[in-house]
Amino acid sequence: MVLHHVLSSRIEGLDPGNMRDIYSIIVASQIFEPLYQYHFLKRPYQLVPLLAEDMPQISDDLLTYTIKIKKGVYFQDDPCFQVGKPRELKAEDFVYAIKRVANIKYLSQNWSMFDNKIVGLDEFREYTKTCKSEVDIDYSRQVQGLTTPDDYTLVIRLKKPWPQLCMALADIATAPVAKEAVDYYGRDIVSHPVGTGPFRLNVWHRGSYIELVRNPAFRGELYPSRGEPGDAEAGYLDDAGKTIPFADRVLWTIIEERQPAWLLFLQGKVDATVIPKDNFDEVMGGVGELTPAMKQRNIHLKTFRDPSTYWLGFNMQDPVLGKNKPLRRAISCAIDREKFIELFFNNRHLIAHGLIPPVMPSYGTEIKEKGYAQYDPEKAKELLKEAEKIHGGKLPAFKMALPGTNTWYRQFGQFLKRNLNAIALEVEMEYMDRPTYLEKVNTKSIQMFTSGSSASTPDAQDFLAMFYSRYHAPGPNKFNYCNPEFDKLYEKAQVMLDSPEKRRLYRKMELIVLEDCPAAFLNHRVAYVLHHDWYKNYKPHAFAYGLSKYRRIDMAKRTAYKN
Amino acid sequence: MTAYIIRRILYTVPIVFGVLLLTFVLFTLVGGDISIEIAGKGATQETIDEIREEYGLNKPLFLSWDSQFVNHFKNALTFNFGRARDREPVIDKIKRGVGPSLALTVPMFFGVVIISVSLSLIIAFVHGTVWDILVVVICVAGMSIPYLSFILFGQYFLAYRWGLFPVFFSPELTMAQYVALPVLIGIAAGIGGNLRFFRTVMLDEMRSDYVRTAFAKGLTVRRVLFKHVLKNAMIPIITRVVLAIPFLFLGSLLLERFFGIPGLGYLMVEAINSRDYFVISAMTYISAILFVVFNLITDICYSLVDPRISLE
Numbered sequence: 001m002v003l004h005h006v007l008s009s010r011i012e013g014l015d016p017g018n019m020r021d022i023y024s025i026i027v028a029s030q031i032f033e034p035l036y037q038y039h040f041l042k043r044p045y046q047l048v049p050l051l052a053e054d055m056p057q058i059s060d061d062l063l064t065y066t067i068k069i070k071k072g073v074y075f076q077d078d079p080c081f082q083v084g085k086p087r088e089l090k091a092e093d094f095v096y097a098i099k100r101v102a103n104i105k106y107l108s109q110n111w112s113m114f115d116n117k118i119v120g121l122d123e124f125r126e127y128t129k130t131c132k133s134e135v136d137i138d139y140s141r142q143v144q145g146l147t148t149p150d151d152y153t154l155v156i157r158l159k160k161p162w163p164q165l166c167m168a169l170a171d172i173a174t175a176p177v178a179k180e181a182v183d184y185y186g187r188d189i190v191s192h193p194v195g196t197g198p199f200r201l202n203v204w205h206r207g208s209y210i211e212l213v214r215n216p217a218f219r220g221e222l223y224p225s226r227g228e229p230g231d232a233e234a235g236y237l238d239d240a241g242k243t244i245p246f247a248d249r250v251l252w253t254i255i256e257e258r259q260p261a262w263l264l265f266l267q268g269k270v271d272a273t274v275i276p277k278d279n280f281d282e283v284m285g286g287v288g289e290l291t292p293a294m295k296q297r298n299i300h301l302k303t304f305r306d307p308s309t310y311w312l313g314f315n316m317q318d319p320v321l322g323k324n325k326p327l328r329r330a331i332s333c334a335i336d337r338e339k340f341i342e343l344f345f346n347n348r349h350l351i352a353h354g355l356i357p358p359v360m361p362s363y364g365t366e367i368k369e370k371g372y373a374q375y376d377p378e379k380a381k382e383l384l385k386e387a388e389k390i391h392g393g394k395l396p397a398f399k400m401a402l403p404g405t406n407t408w409y410r411q412f413g414q415f416l417k418r419n420l421n422a423i424a425l426e427v428e429m430e431y432m433d434r435p436t437y438l439e440k441v442n443t444k445s446i447q448m449f450t451s452g453s454s455a456s457t458p459d460a461q462d463f464l465a466m467f468y469s470r471y472h473a474p475g476p477n478k479f480n481y482c483n484p485e486f487d488k489l490y491e492k493a494q495v496m497l498d499s500p501e502k503r504r505l506y507r508k509m510e511l512i513v514l515e516d517c518p519a520a521f522l523n524h525r526v527a528y529v530l531h532h533d534w535y536k537n538y539k540p541h542a543f544a545y546g547l548s549k550y551r552r553i554d555m556a557k558r559t560a561y562k563n
Numbered sequence: 564m565t566a567y568i569i570r571r572i573l574y575t576v577p578i579v580f581g582v583l584l585l586t587f588v589l590f591t592l593v594g595g596d597i598s599i600e601i602a603g604k605g606a607t608q609e610t611i612d613e614i615r616e617e618y619g620l621n622k623p624l625f626l627s628w629d630s631q632f633v634n635h636f637k638n639a640l641t642f643n644f645g646r647a648r649d650r651e652p653v654i655d656k657i658k659r660g661v662g663p664s665l666a667l668t669v670p671m672f673f674g675v676v677i678i679s680v681s682l683s684l685i686i687a688f689v690h691g692t693v694w695d696i697l698v699v700v701i702c703v704a705g706m707s708i709p710y711l712s713f714i715l716f717g718q719y720f721l722a723y724r725w726g727l728f729p730v731f732f733s734p735e736l737t738m739a740q741y742v743a744l745p746v747l748i749g750i751a752a753g754i755g756g757n758l759r760f761f762r763t764v765m766l767d768e769m770r771s772d773y774v775r776t777a778f779a780k781g782l783t784v785r786r787v788l789f790k791h792v793l794k795n796a797m798i799p800i801i802t803r804v805v806l807a808i809p810f811l812f813l814g815s816l817l818l819e820r821f822f823g824i825p826g827l828g829y830l831m832v833e834a835i836n837s838r839d840y841f842v843i844s845a846m847t848y849i850s851a852i853l854f855v856v857f858n859l860i861t862d863i864c865y866s867l868v869d870p871r872i873s874l875e
Contacts, residue, residue, distance in 0.1 A: 010833065012649045020603050104613050109603030111610060129609075190650045206651065206659070207833065208825035209734055253731065257821050259715060260731040263723045267730060435838055438599045474599065474608060 001553050002249040004270050006261050010207050010254050013190030016175045017100045018108040025172055027210055029546035030250060031076075032175035032195035035067060035094070035154075036166055038544040041227030041236055044361050045458045045543055047166050051089065051176070051196065053152075055166070062161035062497070067154045067169075069094075074217045076200045078192075080184035086217060089196055091148035093176035096139055098146060099124060100182070101173060105134040110173040117165075119145030119157045139179065161495040167457035172545070198245040198549040212250040212548075220244075223537075223550060236539050245549035265530065266297075268561045271553070272531035272538060280346040283530065298533035298561070304540035305359040306525040309352050309463065310452030312400075312416065313519045317480045318447045320391065320398075325517060327387035327395065331448075332520035333380035334423045337373055340415060341523055344408075348528055352521035354510050355463050359542055361498070362460045362506040372514045373521060380423045397426035400448040403437040412450070442474035451478065454525075458543060459498070460506050464490055467513050479518040486512045534558040564866070568859065575855045580636075582851040583844075587635050590840045591624060597838050601648065635844065644845035648837060653845045656830055664826030667742050667818060668811040671749035675757050676804055678750065683761035684788050687769045698758065705755025713752040714821050717744060732823030745818040757803075764799045768792045797868040805861040809853035813846070 011024040016032045019025055037050040049055060053068035073089040081087040098118070101108045102125045114121055120143040131137050145157035156165065168174060181194040193201050198221070199212035225240040239246070255261040258276035265273040275283050283301075285291040290301050312335065316322040337351045350358065354367040388395055400416065402409045413429035420427045427448075432440070440446040455462050465471055468490045469482035486509055493505040513519075531538050534557035537550045598614040599606070615621040623630045638645060644653035686698050721744060722730040728744035729736055768774065769792060777787045816828035827846065834842035865872045 104610065105617075107601070107610065107614055107617060109606065112606065115607065129613075187646070187650055203734070205734070205825060206649075206656070207829060208732060208823060211734065251734070253733065253823065255731060255823060259718060260821060260823070263718065263730045267723065269730075269733070433838060435597050435600045439596050442599055474606070474611065 001247045001555065002251055003247045003548055003551055003553065005250065005252045005548075006264070006270050006273060007210075007252045007254045008256055008261070008274075011210065014193040014201065014204070015177075015190045016172045016193075016195075017097060017110065017177060018106065019172070020109045026545050027212070027252060028193060028195075029172055029197075029544075030199040030212055030548045031193045031197045031201060031215075032172055032177075033197045033546065034170050034172060034175045035069075036170040037546065038170060038541065039224065040541065040544065040547065040550055041224050041231050041539060043228045045541075047170055050170075052169075062163070062495070063158045065156045065158070065165060067156070069152045069154060070219075071152055073196050073219055075178050075181075075194055075196055076215045076217050078181060078194045080178065080181045080194060087178060087180070089176055090151045091154040092151070093178060094154050094174070095143070095146045095148060096179050097174060097177045099139055099143060100177065102143075103128045103134065103137055105131060105137065108173075110171075113168055113171070113173060117158060117160075117162050118143070119159055121145060161497075163495065163497045164457060164459050164461060167459060170543075171456065197546065199250055202249070208254060210252045210254075214245060214248050218245075221549065231539075234539075236537060239537060239550075239552060246552040247548060250548045265532075268532065268558065271535040271551075272529055275528045275530060277346060284346075284528075294530070298557075299530050300533065300538075302529045302531065302538065302540050304527050304529075304542065305350070305357065306454065306527050307357045307359045307458070307542050308452060308454035308525045309355050309357050309521060310523050310525075311352070311355075311450070311519040311521045313449050313451055313479050314517075315444055315447055315449075315480055316482065316518050317444050320396065321447055322480075324387050324390050326383040326390065328517040328520075330380040330383035330387055330423060331420060331425070332372065332517055333374065333376045333383065334425070335416065335419050335520055335522065336375045337522055338375065343415065344412065345523070345525075348526050349523040350526055352524050354514055355466075355519070355521055356460045356506065356510055357455065357463075357524045359458075360455065360460045361458060362503040364507040364510075367507075367510065367514075370511070370514065372517075377423055384423055384425065395425065397428055398447050399428050399430055400450070401430050401432060401437050401440055401446040402450055403432065403434050405431045405433065416450075441478050444473055444480055449478070456543065461494065464493075464506060464509050467509070467518065481513070481516065481518040483512055483516060532558070532561065534561065564863070568863075571859045571862070575852070578855055579639075579848070579851055582847060583636055583639055584632070586844050586847045587632050590838070590843065591631060596620070597648075597840065600838070639844070639848045645841050647834070647842050648839045653841050656842060657827065657845060657849070660825060660827040660830045661812070663738070663742075663824045664813070664815075664819070664828060665811060666738050667745055667749070667815055667824055667826060670742070670746045671753065671815070672807065672811055674746065674750040675753040679754055679757035679761050680793075680800065682758055683765045684793065686758075686762050687765035687792070688784065688788060690766060690769065698762070702755040702759040702762075705752070706759065708752075710752050710817055713748050714817060717748040717751075718821060721747075732825075741822065742824065745815070745822045745824065749815060749818055760803065761796075761800065764796045765792060768796045771795070794868065798865060801861055801864045801868065805857055805864060806854075809850060809857050812853055813850060 007023045009023050011027055012021050013019060013024055014028045014031065016028055019028060033050050035050060035052040036047045039046045039048045051070055051073060053070050056065040056067045058065055069089065069091050074086045075081065075089065077086070098114065098121070100106055101110050102114060102121050104125055105128055116122055124141060124143045127141060128137055147155045149155060158165070176196065178194055181192065182189050185192040191204055198215055198218045200215040202213040203211040220243050223239045223242045223244050227236055231237050258278065261270065261273055262276050262279055264270045283291060283294055288303065290299065314321045314328050321328060341347055341349045341351065351373050353370065353373045356363045402413050409431055413431060417427055417429055441449055453463065453466065466476045467479065467481045467486060468477055469487050471477040472480045489505050489509050493502050496502040527540065529540065534554040536552040536554060541547060598611050598618065598620055601614050602611045619631060619634060625632050627633070647653050647656060682698070686695050689695055718730060722728045729741055732741045774787060774792060777791055813828055813831065816832050818824065819826045819829040830842065831846050834846070
């Protein structure tokens, strides 16, 4: 049984400690496993143990997490281990993985996750700065906050409460890595993943395809027996209690162009695909409805809300924009978001009324009524008059940075320009490559910029952190926004466990941001995925990637379709 | 001729230096700082600084024995291209891409040249007839249709609708199977411009006095065309054909992308998109050397086909 998937971009590497691109994470998540995972079927999203025996024991002061690790978990066979002797997973492998991310010579993109969180880890990072190279680092050096009383117990001690720790421990960046593998492969570890997961790498033909095969050393896991209401009717519980993975091989072909991916899907050579923009009318016959031609092929449509928000940001340290709230609000009112979504996304996306995406538990439905995303050119013109009074005369032309030079960005730029020109605001679009864009944003040398973010956990903290004043650029707060009231609430919520009170604080912070308007929020992405009838257990998930183990192919149906 | 070849090889030095300087200036002075992008979202300044040190971006640009440019120059001369941004050695990427690229471009190249030159000879002979007009119309049409249209049309009809070829690369396919359609498309798209050029060259020759003399002496059409006209038309043919050879190495970006051929054209564009300076620099350098070498080969070929040209 082979799963045929498509990746729309090449992957950068398969080293879990240093990957942030979504395509690498998708592939690596089938090979590596962290301590926790999100339940495949249950909603709202819920963490369950994966390599951990159970959920952690948390001390009363919320500073110490004791985690028991499953026994009898083995790394896949690999030449880096002693021949014929399976290498069992130990608690020390988790410690090594975290220390590795902390090692500054390793240049991990994931360090911000642990920055100033675990006792002694920042000191370990300081120590690595004194080493000449990666090979000189002594990983046996003690980190006070990462201890292993025995081979199957991991104790993490925190500097201050970090309620998102379990979510971090479900991130592939914290997946255990065998030190023997890193020592054996050196810098080539990026193409020699050695994990504990259900699949192992068979072939990686860079830029072309990746093939994983079933890992014979995998301990075996059972398909969930419970889901949310409606799952049984949808067939998601047909395989309840069966041993996973079902597939013997997983094949990802890298196809960057839409036409070949679409044609392969229609030929039945690919199991699932997104709908190409140009084929949207061929596929969709109405709201949430497939065309009869698609139905005749037994193709199914799945839509799900992506935890993402996109915006037009303002540099609050800009002398004109930063001191002129009516001007920022005028710009926000001048953007016709509905038209934007119709033109660029076939009406698929949702208008962003605030910064927290609707899929998050802290999303407040009342935000829609506040009217911060309302398109109102007349109000915008009124606000602009007020803005000119504050400025003391006619407003100058503004510059807006867009992180791309291709047709899509030029069309997007034209759209924004036309919207702003309509309220007599001059704006010059600057199309640039991504590094130049990042440099300009990080050095605060741009007035307006377009950007977006997608959450990796169901906690909206990452979105709110983008407005915390201690994280100004080059940190996550690219708006260089500062509001002491927001900061106070952020610091309070940051150390709280998930609760209605915490969610209330999140929504309060969101309202403060919307009122100050350091950004005009534009849209939230909604994914539309098509899959063939034979592709079973395809339930979309916003935060989990290691899902190939649940997929099953009805071989008879696949063969019938091809014939 | 030896002196000429040595002189031409010496000319290579400033050319290669110029290429290295240009790529360096374009990607370090004009483009942005790649370290911020490599560091990723939410990276601290110290991580960015460490990346700058790792990639040598904190060194002076010029005017030092350990400057970025001197290191760039030294690495290029020793063919030590380092590691790409995904940490794979650049040379491994190039070695892997050469095969698929050449499997695509070499048959395309020979197909286009052989068909264009043969047809141009025939067309030159039937010049002014309805066949000639028809070929000119087809050539102009072929030149006017965008390359992408050939690809989309070929992929949709020949592969998807009629099932004559695979739509896209698949590991189960042999190289011959997955390059067949792109080669066919490449030949169809390339033939228009080449045929029109060679037709003009042949017609110029056909109007020469020696052709009339040859026919007056009673030589056969085949002998006139293939022994005299073709030989005299070789100079422009060599110029066009030999100078196209270095570009075979660069592969074909669109065809590789649409048919999933993991060649060097694809690699180059990926590198440009991700600003992988190390790959771009290596590819540009190798291309420059190949271009200089094939320029020299072109000159040598001139003297071989035309004894009036001497390489002094």
